[in-house]
Each structure stands twice: as C-alpha cells, then as structure tokens.
Amino acid sequence: MVATHNAPFSMLWQFAGNATQCEIYSAQNTIDSLLRVEAALAQAQGEQGVISVQDATAIKGACVAENIDHDELWASARNVGYPIFGLVRQISEHLPEGPDGRVHYGATTQDIMDSGLALQMSASLEALDAQLQRLGDALATQADRYKDAVMAGRTHAQQAVPTTFGASIAVVLDELRRQRERIASAHESVRVISMFGAGGTNAAQGPHSIQVRGRVAELLGLRDTDVPWHVDRDRLSEYGFVCATLCGSLAKLARDIVDLSRTEIGEVFEPFNEHRGASSTMPQKVNPISSELIIGISASASALLSAFTRIQEAGHQRAAGEWQAEWLIVPTIGALAGSALDEAIVIAEGMRVDTERMKANLRLDGGLIMAEAQMIQLADHMGREHAHDLVYAASERARAQGTVLGEALREVADEQGKGQLLPDHLVAPQDYVGEASHIVETAISNWQGSTPLAAATEHAARR
Incomplete structure (x- = not known):
C-alpha cells in the first residue's frame, strides 16, 4: 500500500532505497493512484447513467490531492484498517449534498486499492525496464569492446579452458534479455482493473456493471477482465518473482566481479573514485561495494519472495491477513530490484578491465x-x-x-x-576460444532486437 522508506527500516534500506521505486510506492503517489481510480469510477458511472453527469463531474473535480489531509487519512486508516473509508469521507466533504452521496458508488475498498496497486506495479515494472535498457546497453558495449580479450574460463572455481571476457559478459546480457521478456509478461499480468464489489459479483453496480468496469479500465490505461481477482494473487506473485529473479541475475554479475577483483586474480574491478570501497583501518582497501550490495539485495529479495506465495493462500472472497502482507512486500521488493539495477549500472558503465593480467593468468x-x-x-x-x-x-x-x-x-x-x-x-x-566471437555478436544482436516495455506498451495502446 505504502512504501516505508521514511521509517527507521534498516541500514540496507539507506543504501537500497531506489528513488524512483520509492516515489512510485510513496504515500503521496499511493493516494494519487486511489484518487485516479475514484475519479475514473465516477466518470464511467456518469457516462453509463448510473449517476448523473453533473455528479460525476463534481466528484472528479473533488478527487485531487489538495483535498486530502494525509495525517487525518492515515489516522482513520489505522482505526478502520484501510484508507478508503477515510478517503471517501474527505472527498465527500468537498462536495455539496447530492454528489457527496455518489462517491465510491457500488464499489468496495479492495476494488479501489487493487486498481491503484495495478497502476503502481505497472509503473514500477516500466521503471525497472528503463533501467534494464541502460544496463543492457552498457554491457553490450563492454561485450563488444572485450570480445577478443582472452581470459581463463573457470569451472568449479578453477581454471578450465580459455574464453573471452566479452563472451562472459554476453552470457549475462542474454540473461537480462530474458528478464526483459519476463518483465513484459508480468506487466501484462498486473495492469488489470479490479472492480467487482463486496463479494466479487459486482451486484451493487447494477445492470451496467460490465460497461462501467470496462470504461474505468480504459480511463486508467488498464486491461479489463470479467473475472475478479480480490483473492487470486498470482499476479502479485509474478511481480515478486520477476523482481527477485532480476536481483538474482544481477547477483551473478556481481559475484563474478567480486571473484575477478580478488588480489590473486586482479582482472576486473569496479569503477574507482577517492575513498570508494575504503576501509576504516586498512588504507590499501578498495572493496567491491556495488557488487556486495547487489549480493545482499538479492539475498533479501530471495527471502522476501517466499511471502508472495504465502499471500496466494487468501481464502473465500476476501483475505484475512494475507492482503496486509502485500503492503510491505510489494513496494519493498520493487525498491530492492531498482536498487540492484542502480548498482549494476555503476559496475557496467565504469568497470576497469586489466587485459594484461588476464594474459598473465593464462x-x-x-x-x-x-x-x-x-x-x-x-x-x-x-x-x-x-x-x-x-x-x-x-x-x-x-x-x-x-x-x-x-x-x-x-x-x-x-x-x-x-x-x-x-x-x-x-x-x-x-x-582455442571456439564460438566466443559468435556468442558475443549473437547476444548483442538479440539484446538490440529486444523491445523496451515503454515501446511495447505504447504500441498496445494504439491498437
């Protein structure tokens, strides 16, 4: 529901609070998303004659951020258990008698919160894909630059056969291409309207319920569905899986950097500036801090992923506790994925490569x-x-x-x-590097042929 990055959360969060993801899941953006849904609902109902056009226009005009007192809203939410009761009351306070009784008409709390969450998860995945574009482009450049840099290939942590550094990067690049495909799939899964009423049958919306829901989806840029998902949370699990496995892919890159930067190997290093990776007691140290943070983030995201399958246990027509778990784990895992990408971009764009040491190690x-x-x-x-x-x-x-x-x-x-x-x-x-050059060329070509999520979403909207 709301990111907790402003709370005393953990030391890791001070390093891993990706600004874009924290903004997407911030209290302000959460409220804005809920207001967008309430405004779209009123407009759709006005167009379908469920409420008058005049009332719908008035409600839309009242669904603005400046009409919401945050302290009052969250105080009400702690008492009620959810923020929509208080949100509706505050919107209604800015309306005259008549339209004040048409706010949130026929909807249930989770309709509004799930639809708002769909907007946030969609934005989260779009932001992750934009970061992935920058990371993949940087790795493609490095793969091409070092496609002929012969180095020791290592299996079971021991030298095995020669390879090239470019081919090693290409393997990671192709994994990121597959992650892009997973992001696109998850994006399609999560950007779905939720508007089915108290028990999932949408009875309170009346005979125009299907038309109203479809129009709300259209106004919000979400997909319509005729099947409720109040307690079917596999969509959220898909989001969590993509974020966690993306962190895992980046941890593989990070682990390679950690190992290759060992004193005894000394082939690849993170970028350097004064005191980057410094030790408080050992003046010579230049620790691989970005790689270490990625590995720590991946461990955290992996553990968090188990909670996503747990929330799928929600029973009957409404969860009793599982839903509340989402309010922490969804924004947290999004912020972790964004932060891992932040650090991976630092590594990819600024890595230092010692090709002479690679030759010597052979x-x-x-x-x-x-x-x-x-x-x-x-x-x-x-x-x-x-x-x-x-x-x-x-x-x-x-x-x-x-x-x-x-x-x-x-x-x-x-x-x-x-x-x-x-x-x-x-x-x-x-x-004796076999297909190394072909591997690099193929991985780069495949990456360059992958479709950014923003472009795919724009194309789908035009259709």
Whole structure:
C-alpha cells in the first residue's frame, strides 16, 4: 500500500532505497493512484447513467490531492484498517449534498486499492525496464569492446579452458534479455482493473456493471477482465518473482566481479573514485561495494519472495491477513530490484578491465589451462582416449616438477614413443576460444532486437 522508506527500516534500506521505486510506492503517489481510480469510477458511472453527469463531474473535480489531509487519512486508516473509508469521507466533504452521496458508488475498498496497486506495479515494472535498457546497453558495449580479450574460463572455481571476457559478459546480457521478456509478461499480468464489489459479483453496480468496469479500465490505461481477482494473487506473485529473479541475475554479475577483483586474480574491478570501497583501518582497501550490495539485495529479495506465495493462500472472497502482507512486500521488493539495477549500472558503465593480467593468468599453473585444447589437437592423430591419457600424464608431471605443460607433454610423448605424433606448434589460448566471437555478436544482436516495455506498451495502446 505504502512504501516505508521514511521509517527507521534498516541500514540496507539507506543504501537500497531506489528513488524512483520509492516515489512510485510513496504515500503521496499511493493516494494519487486511489484518487485516479475514484475519479475514473465516477466518470464511467456518469457516462453509463448510473449517476448523473453533473455528479460525476463534481466528484472528479473533488478527487485531487489538495483535498486530502494525509495525517487525518492515515489516522482513520489505522482505526478502520484501510484508507478508503477515510478517503471517501474527505472527498465527500468537498462536495455539496447530492454528489457527496455518489462517491465510491457500488464499489468496495479492495476494488479501489487493487486498481491503484495495478497502476503502481505497472509503473514500477516500466521503471525497472528503463533501467534494464541502460544496463543492457552498457554491457553490450563492454561485450563488444572485450570480445577478443582472452581470459581463463573457470569451472568449479578453477581454471578450465580459455574464453573471452566479452563472451562472459554476453552470457549475462542474454540473461537480462530474458528478464526483459519476463518483465513484459508480468506487466501484462498486473495492469488489470479490479472492480467487482463486496463479494466479487459486482451486484451493487447494477445492470451496467460490465460497461462501467470496462470504461474505468480504459480511463486508467488498464486491461479489463470479467473475472475478479480480490483473492487470486498470482499476479502479485509474478511481480515478486520477476523482481527477485532480476536481483538474482544481477547477483551473478556481481559475484563474478567480486571473484575477478580478488588480489590473486586482479582482472576486473569496479569503477574507482577517492575513498570508494575504503576501509576504516586498512588504507590499501578498495572493496567491491556495488557488487556486495547487489549480493545482499538479492539475498533479501530471495527471502522476501517466499511471502508472495504465502499471500496466494487468501481464502473465500476476501483475505484475512494475507492482503496486509502485500503492503510491505510489494513496494519493498520493487525498491530492492531498482536498487540492484542502480548498482549494476555503476559496475557496467565504469568497470576497469586489466587485459594484461588476464594474459598473465593464462600462464599460471604452467599453462595447464591448455590441457583440453592440446588433447583435442592430438586426438586426430592418436584418438581421444590415448590423447587424454598422454596429456593427463603430462599434466601430473608439469604440476609435480613446476614446469610448463608443453614441455612436459613432449617429454612424456618421447618416453612413450609418441613424440613424432606431436605437431611443431601446440595450440595457443587465442586459438582455442571456439564460438566466443559468435556468442558475443549473437547476444548483442538479440539484446538490440529486444523491445523496451515503454515501446511495447505504447504500441498496445494504439491498437
């Protein structure tokens, strides 16, 4: 219902309170959304003859922010349990006798609050997608810039085979493209009108209920539906899932930055300015603070996600407690997702990459990262299994003696009488990156071909 970012919430919230999301779910914007719904309801009822056009016009004129005393509204809400009772009374106070009795006509509290929430969740997803556009564009630029920067690919935290930094970024970029598709799907799910009355049958709206609901949806830019969703909260769970998994995708990027910026690796770092990531006691420290915050946010969002499936338990025709949980978890998870995107944009746009350190790290462990490559190179001449055994024996010797794999391989091959099968030039890291360039080009092309939510929404509105 209302974001709690102005309350003493947590230290994390001081870092993770994305300004746009907090504004979308702020007390003022919440009230504005509710007023928009009440005004649209009056207009639709006036057009359908449920109330007079004059009354509808008067009500619309009274549904403005300056007519609402916030302190009085929230005091009433704490007493009643919901803000709509007090909201309607305050609107009515600014109307003469007659139209004052037509405010909120035939509607129920949750009709107004759910429709207002639909407006807020829609705006939230649109804002997240706008941030995602900026992040994806930055990662696409970095992927292209480093598409030929050869580095160690790592599996199980150990060097495995060569790859490129561009290809590593491309994997994240393509995941963000899929997240964009999920955002668009969730946006379509949540932007739905709720106008079904006390028990979900809309009886109080009378014979024009369907027409009124459809017109309210049109006026608000929401989708119409003929099926109530007062206690069917899977729409909200979809919103929560998208926000939480988006944080998870960004945490994957953050974890890679944390690992690659380790002193012993030193290949990729967050942007730097004076005292960024500083320690109070160790002057040399430049901690990966954006990445750490993203990981913390993702952990919080993941835990919060479980509450979204819990609210789906709401029974009968109205929840008894589950609904109230939404008032905290919906704005919180939206703000967390927005904050994770804030930090990811900082990383993507300002990352520092040491390509020379990447080359140097390829030579660690005596170049054993080329074991698979050299095995494949020899497989044409002696078969894969024989080549595997030969390179395995050479790898053991190189590690034991602290020598280079290539030298150990020639020694072992000569001892086994297979020296003549070795080529003059063993494959080098830059020759063994497979489809890396194609992966980068494909990921960038797919990202550039994805449709921003704002453009998709505008197109749908024109239809």
